[in-house]
Amino acid sequence: MRTSSTSRSRQRSRHTARAAVAGAVACAALITGCGSDGGSDQAGDDGKITLRIGTFGSFGYDNTTGAKLYAEYEKAHPDIKIVESNVADGQKYWDTLKLRLSRNSGLADIQALEVGYVAEATGPAMADKWVDLGTTGGSEIGAFLDWKVKQATTPDGKIIGLGTDIGPMAICYNKDLFAKAKLPTDRAAVAALWQGDWAKFLETGKTYQKNAPAGTAFHDSASGLFNAVVSSEPVQYANTKGELDYENSPGVKKAWDTAVAAAQSGITAKLRQFDEKGTWNAAFKNSKFATVACPSWMTGIIKDQAGAANQGKWDIAAPPVAGNWGGSFLAVPKSGKHAKEAAELAAWLTAPAQHAKVFGVNGNIPSTKHTLTSAVVQDAKLPYFGDTPVGRIYSQAAAGITPAPISRWDGQVKTFLTDNGILDIEQRGTDPAKAWENVKKLVEDKIEQ
C-alpha cells in the first residue's frame, strides 16, 4: 500500500514535472504571452521597488536632459527605483499600449497618455483598466485646469489621468525669410498681420509668396495648418455628447476649407510633419518655409531641427485665434504590482512644483492653474528664441483656450483627414471634394467595424 502510493505519487510528480517543463517550453515559445517585461516589477534583492514609466516624445523628467525629477524622487524615497522607457512616435506608442492593455501584460506602472487618445482611454473598452487617481490621494485635483481634469474623467466620474502639459498654440516664424519677403519682423507687427482671423493668415501667405526667396514657402504644411485651425475651434471632431461627428462639425469644415485654400494657393511647402524620412526636419535646417503653427512643445522641435546655425532667426507671434494642440496625462494601469506607489509618483510628478521645474528645462507649458500664472512661467524666455517672452505668449494663449468635447476616435480621424485627405490634395492635386469623399470612406471602412 505504502509503496504503491509512493510510486504513484512519484509518478504523479514526474507528470507534473513534465507538465512544468512543457509549460516552460510553451512559455519560452510564446515570450510575449508570458509577460517577460513583468520581471522588473518584483522587488530587487536590495528590497527596492522598481517603478517603470512609459512615455513618448519628450516629457522632460529624465536625469540626463530633463529636470532630473527621477533622481530627486529616488533620493527622497530610498526604497524606490524609477525606470523610464521612451518611444519617439506617439502613434506607435499608443498602438503598442493599446495592445498591451488588451492583454494586461507588458504594461509599465505609469503610462503617459496623449490628449488625442485620452477619450479612448476613458471609453467603455478601457476605463476599467486604470486606477482612479481622484481617490488615491496625494494629488490636488483642484490645482489643475478644470477642462484638463474633465478630459481624463470617465462618464462615471473616475479620474484616470493627471495632467502634465498643455499645448497652447502660437505661430513661429523665420525672421530672415520674413525680411527677405518684405514683411515686418517685429512680433507684435507680425501678430497684427493676421490677428483674429485665419483668412488673414492666408492673405499674409500670398503676400509673402509674391516677394519670397525662391524655393521657400510661407507655411510648412497644409495639414499642420489644419491642426492649428481645428485646435482653435470650440467644436472639433465630436459633438457635445462626445460622439464622433466630424462630418457636421463647423470646426472641421473651417479647418478643412482653410487648409485646402492654403494647399491650392501654393503657400505651403507640401511637407508632412514628423515624417520619419526626415524631409520635414531637413526643411527646418534649410529654411524652406517661413512659418509653422507652434504649440508650446514645438519650440523644442524647432531648436533641435533648425539647429545652432539658425539660432536667433526664429521668433514667436500670437496666433490668429488661440487654441490648444496636444498635451498629455499620466495614468496608472490597475494591473500593475505597485499601483499604490505608482499613483504616488504620478501625483508627485504632476504637482505644480514639478510642472515648474519641467517648464524651466523643457518648455512644456504646465496644466496647473497657479503655475501658469506664476512668475517662473510668465517671465520665461528660451535662449534659442532670443528675447522672446515665450512664457507670456503661451500662457496668454492658454487663457484663451476653449476646450472642445473629444471622442474616442479623434486621433484616428485626425490622421485620416491630414495624412490622407489634405496631404493628398497638397501633394497629388486631388480634387478636394473627392478627397473629402475618400476620408469619409476611410472612416467608414476602418472605424465602424
Add this chain to the structure above:
Amino acid sequence: MATSLRAAADGSPPPAPPSPAPGAPGPPTSSWRSRLYRWDLRLSPYAYVAPFFLTFAAFGLFPLIYTGWLSLHRVELGGDAQWRGLDNYTALADSEFFWNALANTFTIGVVSTVPQLLMALGLAHLLNYKLRGRGFFRVAVLAPYATSIAAATLVFAQLFNTDYGLINTVLGWVGFDPVDWESSRWPAQIAISTIVTWRWTGYNALIYLAAMQAVPQDLYEAAALDGASRWRQFLSVTIPSIRPTILFTIVVSTIGATQLFGEPMIFGGSLGVSGGSGNQFQTLSLLMYEKGWVTGALGQASAIAWVMLLLLLLIGAVRLLLARVNRKKLGA
C-alpha cells in the same frame, strides 16, 4: 538508403537472443532490452521529427486555424469576439481599399518580378562563361540578398527622396523635371519595385546558374558545330533546359510579391502603413497590418490573411498545372 534502413528495421533479429544460451536467468532483462531496442528503432524517428511538427503546429497550424476562426468574427483589439459569419469577406468584396490594395500588389508584383527574373537570367548566363574572378562575382551578386530589407529600403528611400534624393538630382542634370517618387502612383510603385528587384536579382541568378551548370556541355558543342551563335545557344539550349527552374523562380517570386510588406512600409516613412497619402502603394499585407494593429479590427485583418492564403494556393495550383504540361513537353 531507404531500403537498407527498412531491411535493418524489419529483417535483423534483436541482438539479444544469441546470448541467453548458457542458461543464465537472463531472459527477462534481455527481452526487456530487446523490447527497448525495438521501441527505440520504431519510435526515435518520430522523436527526431517531432520538433519540426510541434513547432509547425504551434506557429503554423494553430495561427492558421485561429486566424480562420477570427475572420468569421467581429473582434476589436482587446474586446470579445462576436459571430459575424462571412460578413468580413463580403465587406472586403465591397471595399474599394481592398481592391486597390489587390491591384497595387499585382502591379508592383509584375513591375518587380518580370525585370528581376529577366535580369537574373542574363546575369546567370554571363556568370556561366569562364571568366576571371568568377567566385568574386558570384558572391557579389548575392550581396544585396544578404542585406536586410530595412537597411536597403532606407538607402533607396533616400535615393528616391523627391527633394533631396540623388536620383532626382541626376535627372535634373540630364534636363528632366524632378519626379515625385513618393506621392505619384506609378513612380512610387516603380521605386518600390526597384528595391525588390535589386534585392532578389542576384539570388535568382545563382539559382539559374546552378541549373545552367547542369546542362550537358555536349548540347552546346553540338549546337556550336551546327553553327549556332551564343545567343542562339542561349535561346535554344539553355532556356529549354532550365525551364523547370524558371517556373520555380516565377512561383517563388510571385509568392514573395504577394506578401510584399517591408519595402513599401519603410519606403513610405510615416505614411507607410497606408501606402502613401492616397493609398497609392498600399499592398494587401499593409492593408492587413493597418486593419489589425492600427485600427484594431482583427476579424477583418484575419479575413484579408485568408484571402491572401487562398490566392497563394491558387498560384500553387497553377504552378502544378504548368509543371505537368512542361513535363509532358519534355517527354518525361
